[in-house]
């Protein structure tokens with residue numbers, strides 16, 4: 363079966379940037395594969411933009427397929443795919459490694475992005491050299507991603523099919539995982555996190571959709587939903603791939619478009635995440651989705667007396683659809699939310 367490998371090269375290297383001598387054989391095999399792949403792709407970045415045959419054998423056990431590699435620009439993960447079994451993967455944090463052969467004078471935004479990619483989560487799952495997908499039982503989030511970060515991502519969150527648009531602008535640490543981002547979106551928008559949610563990103567290799575969220579306990583399938591708490595936002599949201607979608611409440615179907623607007627150096631004295639802008643109130647939970655919400659607002663404004671009364675009862679006497687102020691947003695600790703969420707099961 364095709365497997366999906368999301369890897370962070372730094373997790374395979376010691377402080378000196380080399381593959382540690384005492385690494386277990388399986389992890390060593392993966393480390394050798396990843397470093398060789400980074401070397402062959404970065405030696406020919408121009409040619410590799412459309413994908414090149416690296417001549418490397420697939421890392422999947424017993425597969426003899428040859429792997430193609432692809433370069434997506436200096437700030438993006440390198441991707442690969444096996445021609446035989448269809449397994450594929452991406453490699454983040456390859457920049458500045460011994461195997462990075464890109465021209466040091468070339469890269470755009472070099473110093474800025476080096477930092478952004480240098481603070482991925484610290485966890486040991488990758489030390490086994492195996493894919494991260496070990497099922498929801500082993501949840502992987504042993505500790506919070508490093509609280510140390512030098513850059514933040516400025517994101518715009520817009521709720522699709524709302525007019526005028528309901529949107530927020532937030533700044534999050536570059537170390538945030540998709541779980542952390544989920545919590546930040548909920549808090550910035552004003553949702554109560556009481557329905558299912560899911561992120562959809564484009565596979566940098568194929569352009570096909572990939573999903574991140576809370577995988578279902580029983581039918582765990584790594585190809586359907588990746589556990590969002592082990593994947594850094596910056597593995598998919600890059601200056602080369604600036605947008606992704608976040609859906610909240612599959613019944614009402616609130617789709618949020620997330621756009622990476624900028625990566626900037628954090629400011630002293632500011633606590634992140636923070637909300638710096640936005641417009642219009644969050645729709646009430648369970649109001650039926652964007653189209654019904656729009657109709658409700660229309661009736662509230664232009665309906666008959668009894669319609670107005672009914673809408674005001676449904677939306678609540680204090681509901682003011684045009685109201686929003688960034689200073690009213692408070693962000694919960696994503697680690698606390700994680701504990702709360704999983705203790706409920």
Ligand SMILES: [Zn+2]
Nearest residue numbers: 420425444447
């Ligand atoms: Zn293969």
